[in-house]
Each structure stands twice: as structure tokens, then as C-alpha cells.
Amino acid sequence: MESLHYLLMKTHAMFYRQIQAEIGKIGLTSGQPKILEFLQKYKEADQKTIASYCEIEQATVGSILLRMEKAGLVVRRQKEGNRRSLYVSMTQKGEEAARQLTGIFHGVEAAAASDLSEGEVAELKELLTKLCDSMQAQAAGKKVEK
Secondary structure (H helix, E strand, O other): OHHHHHHHHHHHHHHHHHHHHHHOOOOOOOOOHHHHHHHHHOOOEEHHHHHHHHHHHHHHHHHHHHHHOOOOOEEEEEOOEEEEEEEEEHHHHHHHHHHHHHHHHHHHHHHHHHOOOOOHHHHHHHHHHHHHHHHHHHOOOOOOOO
């Protein structure tokens, strides 16, 4: 059997290629789906929070947001009492793109998991969540509880 890192990287690469092919059809570019998915869940946030959650460098998020703003997908504005940070939220066009994106994600996931039972999918999600939690704890220098 292949190593865990190889299987994770290969699976990610295949997911990424399939999703990239589909998002291009709705006019999105790399990096934008993560941000739209985040904003769909949290509605509004500053650039630093988006970068952290999406695991993207802050400068990269800035350039992605600029393209998204020009495309009419998001707006950035200051909040009362906080002149230092710009807060990002989706426009109506961004919300429609996010809905289409959700359909793309569900389609790619369904195709990928078509040979798995519902229980196996649930178990896979649970195991991947444990891996993510463990890696985040290690990155933060914390001991992982089992």
C-alpha cells in the first residue's frame, strides 16, 4: 500500500484538477473558491482572518481579493470604529458564484466517493478531521489529545 502522504497528495491533486476545470466554466480562478466558501460560511471577515482560515499567505489573499472585487464578487469596506482593517463580504454576484461552487464541490465529492458507503464517507471525514486537528496542534506546539 502507498504511504499516507502520497495518497493524500494524489487525492488532493485529482480533486484540485477536477474542481479547477469546473470553476473555470463559471469564471472563477484559483484561490477564489476557498474565499467564497469561507465567506458563504462566515459572511464577513478581514483579510487576515480569511488568509489564516484558507491557509493562504496574506499578500496572496490581497491579490485574489483585488481580482474578485474587480469581477464584482466581493466588496471591501471599513467598519465603524476600525479604520485599519478592510472587511470583505460577498456581493449578490459572489453569492450566486458560491451557490454554483457548492454544486461543483458536491458533484466532485460524490463522484470521488461513489464506491464508498455512507458510513465509509463519514469515517473518512472523521479520520481526516483528526489528521487536520493533529497537524494544527503540532504547528501550534501543543500536545494532541487522543
